[in-house]
Amino acid sequence: MSTVAAIATPNSSGGIGVIRISGEDAIAVADKVFRSVLGKKLCDIKGYTALFGHIYENDTLIDECVTLIFRAPKSYTGEDVAEISCHGGMYVTQRVLRAVLAAGAVPAQAGEFTKRAFLNGKIDLAEAESIMNVISAQGQQALDAAMNTLDGKLSREINSIAATLTNVSAGIAVWTDDPDEDVPAAHEENVKEKAQLAYEKLTELLSRFDSGRAVTEGVSAAICGHPNVGKSTLMNLLTGFDRSIVTPVAGTTRDVIEETVRLGDIVLRLADTAGIHQSDDLVESIGIDRSLQKLQTSQLVIAVFDGSQELSMDDIQLLDECKNRRAVAIINKTDLEMKISVDTVKEYIPDVVYLSAVKGEGVKELQNVIEKLLGTAELDTSSGILSNERQYACCQSAAESLKEAIDGLDMGVTLDAVNVSIDYAIEKLLELTGEKAREAVVNEVFAKFCVGK
Amino acid sequence: MKFNAGEFDVAVIGAGHAGIEACLAAARSGCKTVVFTITLDFVGNMPCNPSIGGTSKGHLVREIDALGGEMGKAADKTSIQTRMLNRGKGPAVHSLRAQIDRRRYSAYMKHCLETQDNLELKQAEIVDIQRAGDIWELTTKLDAVYKAKAVILATGTFLDGKIYVGDKCYQSGPDGVFPSLGLADSLKKIGLPLRRFKTGTPSRVNRRSIDFSKLELQEGDEKTVPFSFETQEKIENTAVCHISYTNEKTKQIILDNIHRSPLYGGKIEGIGPRYCPSIEDKIMRFAEKERHQLFIEPCGSDTEEMYLQGMSSSLPEDVQLAFLRTIQGLENVEVMRVAYAIEYDCVDPVTMKPTLEFKDVPYLYGAGQFNGSSGYEEAAAQGLVAGINAALKIQGKDEVIFDRASSYIGTLIDDLVTKGCNEPYRMMTSRSEYRLYLRQDNADIRLTETGHRIGLISDERYNKFLNKIELIAEERKRVENTVIAPSEKAAEVFIKCGTAPLTTGCRLSELIKRPQLDYEKLKEIDTTRPDLSDDIFEQVETELKYEGYIKRQRSQIADMRRLEVKLIPENINYDDVTGLRLEAVEKLKKIRPVNIGQASRISGVSPADISVLLIYLGKGN
Known part of the structure; x- marks a missing residue:
């Protein structure tokens, strides 16, 4: 059976998210995205053991994680299984899943792990009965989802891409199936032009996925800074109520506090962190470690500085951490006299926003900068947005298949082979609307061309 | 008075393209077989186009041949012009098409059935079939009762056939032959869900009334290829076809008379095929098209009858003559047979298993147009599968199912029994998801093994086949192990072909993969090439060129077969x-x-x- 992957934990922000990969190539797929800190490969370790390390998509670090290996038949599904436990939060977990899918796994169908478990004799009869009901319910949901989650704009866009390709495919089909007929020849340049156009549209749709996610599901953002620069006040300003305990005593926030806030079109999953500095207090030190961790795994860093103070060593350390990351520097306390060296800050973080958390000024500027940083400013909300990983995976395969068709044309591959790649792309796109590709092509042939004896 | 006329293992009703392959497969498998036809003079008749093969249909003929069927051999013996279509569009869509001398084809098939052991060919109309215990009883119009363990229905367009020309309609089979009446009622009694389909055919005209000087010429291939993997002798082209076009005047006459069409006038209830539209359909549906193409094809070597492909119609005779005479080259045309539409009973194929046996009526099989398909080749393919499986079942052996990845035959049958059809079903290359693997050139590689296992391929032919497979494997190994070094001569060849010359040594197999190169072009620099037949080189070349694609199709096939x-x-x-x-x-x-x-x-x-x-x-x- 093919190797499948899915998020095994509930689809919500939790402490930990688990991505389960099952099948013949499960461990090999995991090895493609996972780099252990010890430099060990997952394929070299025994079942029931784990490695600590990081997940990469190509060369981009996504998250740190623990990967646990189960070897067939001793696993839930009875197949080789790799379970990647990463930091909870829907976005990170989804990105890890996507990396895993890109590495060769296919998305698991509803109830697939359980089905495999049953087929491999891991679950008994009584359990199977109840599981069938669950699968059925999930299947219905998935079916409904296929129809409904494709919102109007997206389905129009996908249908239009599929229609372009169906037309190309039908053109090739009729040209090959009715060679003697008076039908237009399928020209390589024309096929390529349309495939290229469809490919570009798909790539655009795929690239909007991340920005779209920022809009629909939110972006993890860590508020970091030296103690008492006003991080919690900022958090409260953005959330609109006193979520963090604000006191004038430095080090009040000892743990990471998370809150989801809406800033214009973007949803930010804000984490207010303990102030980063050297501390002898054990509890506080743990909090500071978590802050650093949060800073490293967040998609956006909001670094807060006290404008009324000169930059401290702790500030410089923070700035250094933020270098080359998606970060915005907030110069807080603009209501007081400015002593900070803004030029120094800009060397590390080019995007600087002046703000008075106490007075509530500068929020609009912050929003603009964040929108710019996340690319949501350019996000055209009137165009379709892929809304889940399944849609993303389908479009991704379609795009890859089109790329193959275009490359094939460049290399001089004949149209019969090129058309197989195009048909595969159509199949993947129509999977989202529940149509069958071959029938669509045949219908197009009869609708558009006058052929026959 | 009824009388007992004999007992058989398999009885086949109809001796058209489906019935022929069905009765031959059953008889050759050792079953005592009888085949009935309404007239002995119409065995293997071609009531429509006088040709066999074409895109995807050519694939079917090759597959039938690899399984020991007769169609390919008969076509090779009686063709008058052959062409390999789609050369230059890639090997997956190469398709062989042949113009056939239809009388000679019919005579060949009749003689083939007459000389086949275990087979009796009878002129009789079956008017009733009934299950009596564990045996079928078939009654002829003359009250002869035949008993058979299994029955294969291959009634084509004869079952309650009705012909339409303008406002005239009458019960008839094709080409002025009697229809089959009565049988349909007994099939309904058995519980088969019958429905009406329609098809049509163009007129036939006298060659002497055509002005060929005004027509485009279409000649056969210089280098001809046979359908059958067994045919040794060279196929000769002895005839040519011609092309002409309809024009504004043709269109106007049809539009002016469209109310006189039985279809547009609402008289025909049967569902016609989209891919085989009548000329009036084409004009109504594609109003913007200025002209429609037609082919003028000879019906044989010893006749002046010419077939007008593309001009099928059910308009009245006077309208037909008027619109034909607007066409360039046909200004003085004399019509010999009038075009007509024919409506007939057929069955909903989803009531069948992939063995073509009815799910609810054991030992009853259907094949061909009766199953809702269209085309001689589609019919023959199903006849073969029904004949094979009826024989296997009677002999208590495992039935054979051809899956989608095995062949176009499997694809055709799977489409019919799984999706059903709302119009006569025609094979098309786009219907196969595995078409880069299901090529006409490798039909023998895909199916000879099965043909041999079920006993339709002789040991002699099978051994020849194994030898071919071995030669292919050896040649493949050779090109993978042969390294071509850079040389002046090599550079010259590469530059001439528009590809980069070598800088280091390169495997011959890698060179063959280059789109700009092929076996022929590499001849000069491939000094160790053995003297092998072209089909060996063709296999190695195609498999190499398509390697990536075929590998993927194979893995898709493996996935599919796990569920199968x-x-x-x-x-x-x-x-x-x-x-x-x-x-x-x-x-x-x-x-x-x-x-x-x-x-x-x-x-x-x-x-x-x-x-x-x-x-x-x-x-x-």
Whole structure:
């Protein structure tokens, strides 16, 4: 059976998210995205053991994680299984899943792990009965989802891409199936032009996925800074109520506090962190470690500085951490006299926003900068947005298949082979609307061309 | 008075293209077989176009041949012009097409049946079939009663056939032959769901009345290729075809008289094929098209009758003559046979298994147009499969199912029995998802093994085939191990072909993969090339050039076959399967798939339903 992957934990922000990969190539797929800190490969370790390390998509670090290996038949599904436990939060977990899918796994169908478990004799009869009901319910949901989650704009866009390709495919089909007929020849340049156009549209749709996610599901953002620069006040300003305990005593926030806030079109999953500095207090030190961790795994860093103070060593350390990351520097306390060296800050973080958390000024500027940083400013909300990983995976395969068709044309591959790649792309796109590709092509042939004896 | 006329293993009703392959396969498998035809002078008749093959149909003929069928051999013996279509568009879509001398083809087939051991060919109209205990009783119009263990229905367009020309209509088979009346009623009594389909044919005209000087010429290939893997002698082209076009005047005459068409006038209830539209259909549906092409094809070597491909019509005779005479080259045309539409009874093929046996009527099989398909080749393919399986079942052997990845034959049958059809079904290359692998050039490689196993391919032919396979493997090994070094001569060849010269040594196999190069072009620098036949080189070249694609198709095929071997018991009660969605239950009950693979291709059955079904079956139900 093919190797499948899915998020095994509930689809919500939790402490930990688990991505389960099952099948013949499960461990090999995991090895493609996972780099252990010890430099060990997952394929070299025994079942029931784990490695600590990081997940990469190509060369981009996504998250740190623990990967646990189960070897067939001793696993839930009875197949080789790799379970990647990463930091909870829907976005990170989804990105890890996507990396895993890109590495060769296919998305698991509803109830697939359980089905495999049953087929491999891991679950008994009584359990199977109840599981069938669950699968059925999930299947219905998935079916409904296929129809409904494709919102109007997206389905129009996908249908239009599929229609372009169906037309190309039908053109090739009729040209090959009715060679003697008076039908237009399928020209390589024309096929390529349309495939290229469809490919570009798909790539655009795929690239909007991340920005779209920022809009629909939110972006993890860590508020970091030296103690008492006003991080919690900022958090409260953005959330609109006193979520963090604000006191004038430095080090009040000892743990990471998370809150989801809406800033214009973007949803930010804000984490207010303990102030980063050297501390002898054990509890506080743990909090500071978590802050650093949060800073490293967040998609956006909001670094807060006290404008009324000169930059401290702790500030410089923070700035250094933020270098080359998606970060915005907030110069807080603009209501007081400015002593900070803004030029120094800009060397590390080019995007600087002046703000008075106490007075509530500068929020609009912050929003603009964040929108710019996340690319949501350019996000055209009137165009379709892929809304889940399944849609993303389908479009991704379609795009890859089109790329193959275009490359094939460049290399001089004949149209019969090129058309197989195009048909595969159509199949993947129509999977989202529940149509069958071959029938669509045949219908197009009869609708558009006058052929026959 | 009824009398007992004999007992047989297999009885085939109809000796058209489906019936021929069905009765030959059964007889050659050792079954005592009888085949009935309404007239002995119409065995293997071609009531429509005088040609065999064409895109995807050529594939079918090659596959039939690899399984020991007769169609390819008959076509090779009686062709008058052949062309390999789509050369230059890639090997997957190469298709052989031949113009046939239709009288000679019919004579060849009649003689073939007459000389076949275990087979009796009879002129008789079967008017009733009934199950009597564990045997079928077939009654002829003259009250002869034949007994048979299995019956194959291959009635073509004869079953309650009705011909339409303008406002005239009458009961008839094709080409002025009697229709089959009465049989349909007994089939309905057995419980077969019959329905009406329609098709049509253009007029035939006298060659002497055509002005060929005004027509485009279409000649056969210089280098001809046979259909059959067994044909040794060279195929000669002795005839040519011509092309002409309709024009504004033709269109106007048709539009002015469209109310006189039985179809547009609402008299025909049968459903016609979209791909075989009448000229009036073409003009109504594609109003913007200025002209429509037609082919003028000879019907044989010793006749002046010419077939006008593209001009099928059911308009009145006077209108037909008027519009034909507007066409360039046909200004003085003399019509010999008038074009007509024909309506006939056929069955809904989803009531059949992939063996073409009816699910609810054991030992009864259907093939050809009776199953809702169209085309001689589609018919022959089904006849072969029905004949093979009827014989196997009677002999208590395992039946043979051809899956979608095995052949166009399998694709055709799977489409029919899984999706059904709302119009006569025609094979098309775009219907096969595995078409880069299902090529006409490798039909023998795909199917000879099966043909031999079921006894339709002789040991002699099989050994020749094994030898060919070995030669291909050896040659493949050779090109993979041969390194071509850079040289002046090599550079010259590469530059001439528009590809980069070598800088270091390169495997010959890698060079063959380059789109700009092929076996022929590499001849000069491939000094160790053995003297092999072209088909060996062709196989190696195609497999190399398509390697990446074929590899992927093979892995898709492996995935598909994993589901194909999971059988669904015939007595499954889908109402008992907890968790199946209602829509899925309805569809599964209707189609009753034989395995999970077939179930997964039914529209309205979701992957989740398949999971539920797998679990249900896994439980040991």
